[in-house]
Each structure stands twice: as structure tokens, then as C-alpha cells.
Amino acid sequence: MSQVKYYYDPDTLSYRKIEHKKSKKFRNVALMFIGAAILGFLGLLLLLNTNLVNTPKELSLQRELHNYEFQFELLNKKMEQMEQVLANIEDRDNNIYRLYFEANPIPEEQRRAGFGGVNRYKSLEGFNNSDMIIDATKRLEIIQKQMVIQSKSLDEITKLAEEKEKFLEAIPAIQPISNEDLTRMASGYGWRSDPFTKVRKMHWGMDFTSPRGTPIYASGNGTVTRADASSTGYGKHIRIDHGYGYLTLYAHLSKYNVTAGQKVKRGDLIGFVGSTGRSEAPHLHYEVWKDGDRINPINFYYGNLSALEFENLLKHATQENQSLD
Incomplete structure (x- = not known):
């Protein structure tokens, strides 16, 4: 009331x-x-407009935002791990792989370079966390670029490795007659006395004395270019093109075990010792050619001789005696 x-x-x-x-x-x-x-x-x-009261939708969006932030932190940690792994691979690439194959290292500026030109990240601007998102995007793109560069580098290293393996297999690296079958190393590369004229002249190969029929082996991988007796003085002889500018010649054979055009590998039996052509006694005259010039074969026996055997071979090869052809 x-x-x-x-x-x-x-x-x-x-x-x-x-x-x-x-x-x-x-x-x-x-x-x-x-x-x-x-x-x-x-x-x-x-x-x-305060945090005291939130609608169910806002609460859901907040949970989703917290989840995104958590995932973003995980992404940053994964990128850090990727950067560490890539740095390790790049270090080995520059200082081991490329050094071994005598290839120029990739400059650091090239590996770490960003992207110039127009603003690539304009669509990411204007948000609360734009700086963080743009920074992460830049890091990710640089990592992607580094991976592409490293992938190409490893492809190059693979090709270099394959090429070097072929090169090492092709180089004439073994003695064409095994020491078990060798009587003596009769004459080396250099000025020697001619067995027929007794005049001092250049001897362009090495003479290995062995009984007639002693096996002769290819000193490196290659292709037989000649197996005939149509070259003056050499008698029955074989020439093998090893590629990379190398060629080997095996002269005064008694018979062949290969034909022209045949591919051979180091250690394959290619013929037998004889005394055909301009020869004083059964022996193998062996020459090594590089880019069209005859060079001293003494530098190419690291494949099957011990240090002591090579020292003994070198001692006899440097003696200025009479050659056998």
C-alpha cells in the first residue's frame, strides 16, 4: 500500500x-x-567486450586459436631441426663431398639468399600475428630453396662420383704382366741403346721379359681399337682406348685374345707374349699415351704392386741399358 x-x-x-x-x-x-x-x-x-563473459562460439574460437598457437610453436621447432640438419648436410657437402671430387663449394650467400622483387607477403599483413606468420613463411621458403639447391648439388656429386669411378677404373693402373710370370724388367722409358743399330735413341715404353706365351692383361677398362700387325716395328700388337685421353699399347705379341671393337676391363686377358716385329727376344713392349703424347708408364702401377715391388721396378726402369726393340 x-x-x-x-x-x-x-x-x-x-x-x-x-x-x-x-x-x-x-x-x-x-x-x-x-x-x-x-x-x-x-x-x-x-x-x-571483456573476458568475464564469453559466448559458446567465442569460447570455441579461443580454444581453436590456442591450438593454432601451439601448432605454430611445434612448426617453429620442426623448422629449427630442419635448419640444423640442412646445415650439417651443407657443411659435409662443401667440405667433404665437393672437396673430394674437386668441385667448387656452393657460396653461403647462394644457399641463404631470400626472395627479392615484389612484396610476396602482402596477403599476410593486417592480422594480429602478421609479423610472426610472415617470419615463419620466409623461413619455410628459404628452407625449401636450400633443399632444392642441396638436392641439385647431391645430383651433381652423384654424377661426379660415377664419373670418377669410371675414370679410376679406366686409368691404366696395373702392370700388364704379373710378377709371377715376369723374368725381369728389361728396359724402361727414356734414352736407351738400340739393340740392332747400337745407337742411343728414345725408348717410348717399358720392356717386360717373359717366356713366349706368357699372359698379358689389360691395365685398365677400355675399348680395343687395334689388334693387328700393320704398324711398323710393333709386330702383333693391341691398342686400348681407355677414354679421358688415355691409350695403352701392347707390342710384339705371339697371338691375340681380343678383337678390335671389343670392350675390356682391367685384368682381362688380352694376348700373349711373343717376339714379333722389331724384337730381339720374347718380351712385352708396353706404352702409355695421354692426349696423343707417350708418357712414362712407371707412374701407373699403383694398382697391383707393393711399395717394395714398385721400388725394385723403378730401380731397373731408370737404368740406361739396351732395349729389346
Whole structure:
């Protein structure tokens, strides 16, 4: 029950009852409700813009954002691991693989270079974490570029390895007659006395004395280019092209075990010792050619001689005696 209010009337010198109009009551009630509604709306806006109250959708988005941040941290750690592994591979590539195969190392600037030109990351700008996203994207692209460069480098190293393996197999690296079958090393490369004219002249190969029919072996991989007796002085002889500018010649044979055009490998039996052509006694005259010039074969026996055997061979090869052809 509402209280009755009075006011003092000086004209009548008495208290009179205050009468309220109904329209005024309705207005006051309406203003109260409007004020309450405004305050409630403002309060709701305030709450919605703070962390005190979140809608289910906002809570879901927050959880999703935290998950993305966690995944981003994992991505950064994985990129760090990738960078460490790549750095290790690059170090071995430059300082071991490329050094071994005598290839120029890849400059550090080339491996670490970024991407110039237009702004590649404009679409990533304008977000709360734009700097972090752009930095990670740059790192990832540089890692991708490093991997491409390293992949190409390893492809090159593989080709160099295959080529070097072929090269090492092709070089005339063994003595064409085994020491078990060798009587003696009769004459070496250099100025020698001719057995027929007794005149001092250049002897372009090495003479290995062995009984007639002693096996002769290819000193390196290659292709037989000649197996005939149509070259003056050599008698029955074989020539093998080893590639890389190397050629070997085996002269004064008694018979062949190969034909022209045949491919041979180091250690294959190619013929037998004889004394055909301009020869004083059964022996093998052996020559090594490089880029069209005859060179000293003494430098090409590292494949099947011990240090002591090579020292003994070198001693006899340097003696200026009489050759056998």
C-alpha cells in the first residue's frame, strides 16, 4: 500500500493531501523501465567486450586459436631441426663431398639468399600475428630453396662420383704382366741403346721379359681399337682406348685374345707374349699415351704392386741399358 503524502497550504493554514495524476505515474514508470533497459544494454555491451563473459562460439574460437598457437610453436621447432640438419648436410657437402671430387663449394650467400622483387607477403599483413606468420613463411621458403639447391648439388656429386669411378677404373693402373710370370724388367722409358743399330735413341715404353706365351692383361677398362700387325716395328700388337685421353699399347705379341671393337676391363686377358716385329727376344713392349703424347708408364702401377715391388721396378726402369726393340 502506497504512503499518502500531504503538503501545507498557507492560505487555509492546513495540510492538504497530495493528489498524483495518473499520466504522470505512467510517465515515471516508463522512464524507469527505459533507464533500466539502457543501463542493462550498456552493461551487456561492457560484459561482452571483456573476458568475464564469453559466448559458446567465442569460447570455441579461443580454444581453436590456442591450438593454432601451439601448432605454430611445434612448426617453429620442426623448422629449427630442419635448419640444423640442412646445415650439417651443407657443411659435409662443401667440405667433404665437393672437396673430394674437386668441385667448387656452393657460396653461403647462394644457399641463404631470400626472395627479392615484389612484396610476396602482402596477403599476410593486417592480422594480429602478421609479423610472426610472415617470419615463419620466409623461413619455410628459404628452407625449401636450400633443399632444392642441396638436392641439385647431391645430383651433381652423384654424377661426379660415377664419373670418377669410371675414370679410376679406366686409368691404366696395373702392370700388364704379373710378377709371377715376369723374368725381369728389361728396359724402361727414356734414352736407351738400340739393340740392332747400337745407337742411343728414345725408348717410348717399358720392356717386360717373359717366356713366349706368357699372359698379358689389360691395365685398365677400355675399348680395343687395334689388334693387328700393320704398324711398323710393333709386330702383333693391341691398342686400348681407355677414354679421358688415355691409350695403352701392347707390342710384339705371339697371338691375340681380343678383337678390335671389343670392350675390356682391367685384368682381362688380352694376348700373349711373343717376339714379333722389331724384337730381339720374347718380351712385352708396353706404352702409355695421354692426349696423343707417350708418357712414362712407371707412374701407373699403383694398382697391383707393393711399395717394395714398385721400388725394385723403378730401380731397373731408370737404368740406361739396351732395349729389346
